[in-house]
Amino acid sequence: MILGLDPLYVGDFMGDLLVTLLKVVVAFVFLLISVMLMVWFERKLISDMQNRIGPSIAGPWGILQTLADGIKLFFKEDLVPDNADRFAFKLAPYLSLVPAFLVFAVVPLGGDFNGDDGDGVVTMFGHDTFLQVADPPMGILFFLAMSSIAIYGVMLAGWGSGSKYPLLGSVRASAQMVSYEAALGLAIAAVVLQTGSLSTHDMVLDQAAPGFSLGAFGIPNWNIIVTGFVPFVVFLIAGTAELNRPPFDLVEAEQELVGGFHTEYSSIRFALFFLAEFMNTITMSAVIVTLFLGGPAGPALFLPEGWWIGTVWFFLKLFIFLFMFVWFRATLPRFRYDQLMDLGWKLLIPLSLAWFIMLAGLRVGDSENWSTTKTYAFVLGFMAFCGLMATLLTAAINTARSERIKAMEDANG
Amino acid sequence: MSDYLRSYLTVGIFGLVGVALVGVFLGLGRILRPDHPNLAKNEAYESGVEPTGDMWSQANIRYYVFALLFVMFDVEAVFIFPWAARLEAYEVFGLIEMAIFIFILLLGLIYAWRKGVLKWV
Numbered sequence: 213m214i215l216g217l218d219p220l221y222v223g224d225f226m227g228d229l230l231v232t233l234l235k236v237v238v239a240f241v242f243l244l245i246s247v248m249l250m251v252w253f254e255r256k257l258i259s260d261m262q263n264r265i266g267p268s269i270a271g272p273w274g275i276l277q278t279l280a281d282g283i284k285l286f287f288k289e290d291l292v293p294d295n296a297d298r299f300a301f302k303l304a305p306y307l308s309l310v311p312a313f314l315v316f317a318v319v320p321l322g323g324d325f326n327g328d329d330g331d332g333v334v335t336m337f338g339h340d341t342f343l344q345v346a347d348p349p350m351g352i353l354f355f356l357a358m359s360s361i362a363i364y365g366v367m368l369a370g371w372g373s374g375s376k377y378p379l380l381g382s383v384r385a386s387a388q389m390v391s392y393e394a395a396l397g398l399a400i401a402a403v404v405l406q407t408g409s410l411s412t413h414d415m416v417l418d419q420a421a422p423g424f425s426l427g428a429f430g431i432p433n434w435n436i437i438v439t440g441f442v443p444f445v446v447f448l449i450a451g452t453a454e455l456n457r458p459p460f461d462l463v464e465a466e467q468e469l470v471g472g473f474h475t476e477y478s479s480i481r482f483a484l485f486f487l488a489e490f491m492n493t494i495t496m497s498a499v500i501v502t503l504f505l506g507g508p509a510g511p512a513l514f515l516p517e518g519w520w521i522g523t524v525w526f527f528l529k530l531f532i533f534l535f536m537f538v539w540f541r542a543t544l545p546r547f548r549y550d551q552l553m554d555l556g557w558k559l560l561i562p563l564s565l566a567w568f569i570m571l572a573g574l575r576v577g578d579s580e581n582w583s584t585t586k587t588y589a590f591v592l593g594f595m596a597f598c599g600l601m602a603t604l605l606t607a608a609i610n611t612a613r614s615e616r617i618k619a620m621e622d623a624n625g
Numbered sequence: 626m627s628d629y630l631r632s633y634l635t636v637g638i639f640g641l642v643g644v645a646l647v648g649v650f651l652g653l654g655r656i657l658r659p660d661h662p663n664l665a666k667n668e669a670y671e672s673g674v675e676p677t678g679d680m681w682s683q684a685n686i687r688y689y690v691f692a693l694l695f696v697m698f699d700v701e702a703v704f705i706f707p708w709a710a711r712l713e714a715y716e717v718f719g720l721i722e723m724a725i726f727i728f729i730l731l732l733g734l735i736y737a738w739r740k741g742v743l744k745w746v
Contacts, residue, residue, distance in 0.1 A: 228631070232631075236635070289666075290660070293668065309647050310647060313640075313646075317635070317639045374681070375669035376669070376671060383685075390691065390695040391691055391695065398698075408710055408711070410706070553691070557743050565731060575713075605735070
């Protein structure tokens, strides 16, 4: 499509390469700096919520504290336990950090999506391009694939350490992450249904389109509203679990497992896991914004029109989720492991599956031109059916349980 | 170079830079840090007491069952994503087919539930 717009583009290999390299470098610098600020932001915000001061010495308001910690970690001795599987032990930080970087490649960071011709194309040194590192056709599947690879990092770190706490932590982590990945994928499927494309750029374009208007107010066409909140909530919960952030941080529950999978890591290797964790928080927030909140799409309001409006909107939305993740950590107590598994398998997966089928029905009804009555009848009928099924299942479980308890009481007199 | 290939190539370059960056971090650390290993330092950490027994202890079989269940839902996703992206092409027929497919999978989940696999002791 873009190739058609600019005939010079095909032949100009060097310019092509330069734009790509520029985007890659900018993305990396952005990620590293934002991780540095995110660590500081989390510590500062948490200490505000806990009525303490937090980092305050290094730089203004302690903003350079992360840098100081990072430099310190470079000078620390690196220990590899004698029991460790040395290859797996050294491979694990790569598998943790590189996927965390890579997810960011498919996130649209800006561009002008307003008006009829707003297709997010930005001109950079005479080249038309999107403000995202790459827009592969399978975009959002790439995100799922990378979060699966990150599980290997955690698993190998725990197994390769040759120590008990890391092993327990990593086994827990992988079971938790695969459980929630199913719900994560189903929530994404609901968005794909709405967009009809797997590309992240198409998703933003779809959400930038004018939505339903309610009198004077135009409701944005964002997927959080269009898909009916449930996929968004499921994605947010599953995403938090995928990140191993509180309240789902059983992986590194200090009281039980010391440091979890990275107990045996020290020096810069430990810093790399830490970096990956915060980078994942940032990319997960960016993916939530892209999938459900329209990414860089947003009205210009009173600002002058330009490509950078998208970027401003993107960062505003990103910031809300970063704040939310810190807020979760300060507010919510940790789940118990059985509660965690129950929530994932018995609530999130059936709920997102049922919601997915309902959305698919609505979409098909849309293209078949069902009447309003028929659509409402379908939605109500489907919800009644699911509610009935859930009630029957709960009743069956409760009956079985009370019978078991009764049998046990009879046996014990 | 086609648009299609270029986007994958960019992702490839991005990945390579990522690997290189991790390599540079580790290399820099190797130059800067001291290195005085001894027996006590390189022992596995067990809250300060001397480690006992085999370090690769057996893990609960339940984790394995969850991994199997996950494979089921992951394969499901393989079918769901292409269908979701081309929903209009199959209309009502596709919807009913997919509903039956998902219902069978849900039955599988309920079966596992009934068998007590999902219960964490």
